[in-house]
Amino acid sequence: MTRRPDSPPGRPRISVVGVIGELLITAGVFVFLFLGWQLWLNDIVVGSAQREDAMAFSRELGSAAPPATPLDPDTEFGEPVVSPASAETVAFANIYIPRFGDDYVRTIAEGVDASNVLRSGVGHYPGTQMPGEVGNFAVAAHRTTYGAPFNRIAELTVGDRIYVQTSDGWYTYAFRSMEYVLPTAIEVLEPVPHAPGMAASERIITLTSCNPMLSAAERIIAYGVFEDWQPASAGAPEELAELNLGGT
Template identity: 50%
Template sequence: MADPTEPELRRPRGTERRGGRSRGTKQRKPHRRPTVVGVLGEILITAGVLVLLFLGWQMWWNNLVVDKQQSSAAASQSQQWIDDALKAPKPTPTPDENGKIDIPVMAKPADYQAFAVIYIPRLGADWKRTIRQTVDVEKVLNSYTAGVGHYADTQMPGQIGNFAVAGHDSGWGNTFIDLSKLHIGDKIYVQTQDGWYTYVFRNFEYVQPSAVQVLLPVPRQPEATPTERLMTITTCNPPFAAGERLIAYNVFDNYAPPQDVPSEIAAVVGAGQGG
């Protein structure tokens, strides 16, 4: 006698039971209830996919957008200073009897203020960034209109001592991702409203993040009196990590009035505005 609590599957007419089963029918598979482990696994897989999508956006698309905006902002700032200088050109400094010229040095700007534009042809034919005061991550390094920050306790462009700046190697525009490609003798141009300061790359150094001595007026020599005009660029190393710092040391080469754009970058200065 059949158990009244378990209804029997209806048999098609003309079929007979054999061995407790009816021909022409299929046995249903038991329904598997979701387990805690299964649900947790699906959640983790979904979370992993979302993380990968975010990283793809952060490391590729967002970098393209930020790179373009930072470059455009630098081009606009650069052209503004040139336009101002052409309206009231500054005289070319006259060398003294020893062949030295009086190089103008601007006063330290307020925090977060844009005071310079940096051009490094080795990093790209039209590579340029705005330099702001301080190395604040959110307001300077991650800014859509900056990307490079000045260590506020170091010297200004053209000043005897160490003009030190920082930028990301990866993320937020990949500012200095190609810094390690610099060759000895490569030019670095720093533009301010006072003129053009040209530096020449000299050498690299790899240090721990705590090695702040590289920012001294004479790097790593706290007791030394500075006699040179240096520029130090710092960024994280290796790319997409922050285990150490890559340091690029540069020496001063020459100065030119603000209306005299260096010939090597004349074709790209101001290019890309509003793009």
């Protein structure tokens, strides 16, 4: 019996489901790459630009102050000078947090508009107190995207210094505590957090951001207490002077 030769294999059939699957995989790769850019590399690039802007602003603040002169370490400067609030979106201060990196510095502008102020750094809640003022100097910034100024907020430990520089001088706060609240808990912005109507007797700083990472389900709140201040003519605090970050 003569055997018929095997037929050559046919071309594999391409199904619609297979094509859609390939397209979804490709789209997923592009989405992953975009998120990598947006949440990592872009934050590095934008954060670096924000730091450069803050350093330039620090030099601007320093150039407006009298030349720094050597001072006795025990010099006391009395009550801190408190400046009036700035116009909306205007930068009026720098914030330095060594725990976030030896070269960490960002500008603080008036307002917390997510589409404007918080794209370029740290924002000050209008209506809360100013640096050095009795009450609550409250600020906000992103943990991810737009340079992620408060990306490392959860790493703060008790005693970490938070420095604020204005045209008047330098204000030093020390981190004391942290909590997590719902986005509706605006009482953290009161002069005495969680105590509406109570008269403030202390000077504090409140840092706020979203929690957990990549979510706005909660707010992470970091509190610091005022330690001291020195006028611009005294130069930067010692810790910052050693890092050459102060601009004066």
